[in-house]
Amino acid sequence: MDRFDAMRAFSRVVEAGSFTKAAQTLQMSKTTVTQLVQQLEARLRVKLLHRTTRKLSVTPDGAAYYERVVRLLADMDDAETSLSSAAAAPKGRLRVDVPSPLARLVLVPALPAFHARYPDIQFDMGVSDRMVDLIGDNVDCVVRGGEITDQSLMARHVGDLQIGAYAAPSYVERLGAPEHPREMENTDHRIVGFMHPRTGMVEPRTMHCGNERIEVKSRYVLAVDDGNAYLEAGLAGLGVLWLPTYMAAAHQARGELIPVFEQWRFDPMPLYVAFSPNRHVSAKLRVFIDWIVELMKKPVPRANGEPLHPYLL
Structure with a gap:
């Protein structure tokens, strides 16, 4: 033995x-x-x-x-x-779970550069917005937007995502562009709902302008639990979206999404890497976390390749 x-x-x-x-x-x-x-x-x-x-x-x-x-x-x-050769070249399988839009738009396109730097790290990447059992599913870490409510996890705050409100041209043509958040309540305006992975509920969004702060509660035609489906529903004109700007950037540049409530602001969405305290933070996990911090400081590319604005505040 x-x-x-x-x-x-x-x-x-x-x-x-x-x-x-x-x-x-x-x-x-x-x-x-x-x-x-x-x-x-x-x-x-x-x-x-x-x-x-x-x-x-x-x-x-x-x-x-x-x-x-x-x-x-x-x-x-x-x-x-701790040996110099191992520290300089972390290796092995890294099992991560990330939201589908973040994987598709940010992490996967940038992975060739990560692989060139760390060629011996192999990713097993789950792409979802679901709740993940890090131990039971044998996942080294998850990347999630929003506050980490599971107190049993360790989490590193890697940045704050900018949030905006958007609607498709077809939606604006049909109902007009809402100018004040109260227009989303008790009118024909609708949101696309995003269901919280733990509760299954569609939570209201808080917006502020100067000293005015409003919690927006609106009806919806469709609520989903996946980021890519959420975006597609908005592009189809099913309602107003609350989106991280990295998800909206290319669609806005192509005229497929129109910003609304431009005088209003959202609290930023914190972005975390969470992992189990029972799991050792290995060299490969440390370089992955550092890479995400570095990556999210870079500008969002336009559809034509020009920089638009940073992912993070």
């Missing part, structure tokens, strides 16, 4: 909550993972896990051992990456 392989297998079983998920993330067979944990228990002469056909739980001894194993594995990873 390789003790470190057994420790990794045990820690992953605890984090994933099952031998099957742990085996998948370790790219081992379930039988191998089970044998490693059994061999570890035999060596330690303690039961680390309670196993039944329906449920897996950690024993008190297993919980105490897990806490020490996590630190030991993190220290070992630190020792390897």
Whole structure:
């Protein structure tokens, strides 16, 4: 038995909550993972896990051992990456989950430059706006706009996205361009709703102009839970959109979206990289986070390739 392989297998079983998920993330067979944990228990002469056909739980001894194993594995990873060659060239698989518009418009187009700098980092990128179980889904980090409400996560604030209000020309031709946020209430005006991934509710937007601050509650024809679908609904004229400017830039330049409420401002949307405190922040994750910070400071390109404005405030 390789003790470190057994420790990794045990820690992953605890984090994933099952031998099957742990085996998948370790790219081992379930039988191998089970044998490693059994061999570890035999060596330690303690039961680390309670196993039944329906449920897996950690024993008190297993919980105490897990806490020490996590630190030991993190220290070992630190020792390897602290070597000059490893620190200069981080490598390995990095599992991330990012919103679909951010992936399509910002991260994926910029990845060739990242790959040229760090050729030995391999991405497994989930593209979604869903809630992600970082441990159960074996994800190293998620990138999300908006406040991180899960207090169990560590999060690094990487910037603040500019937000604007936009409507398609077809919408403006049909209903006119609203000038005051109150026009969105109890009239024929509509928004495109975006459903919160945790609650499934469409939350109101707050706008301010001088000392006036208004929480806009409007009806909608369609509400969605995906950023790309949200944008397409706005382009189809189904309602007013509240968009990060990086999503609207090219469409605005082509005349496909028209800014509305231009005298009004939105609070910026914070952008975070969140990760589990039980996961070691590896060299590859550190350079990925630093790259996002660097990337979001660059200007949004126009449709013709000219810079428009920065992604962040």
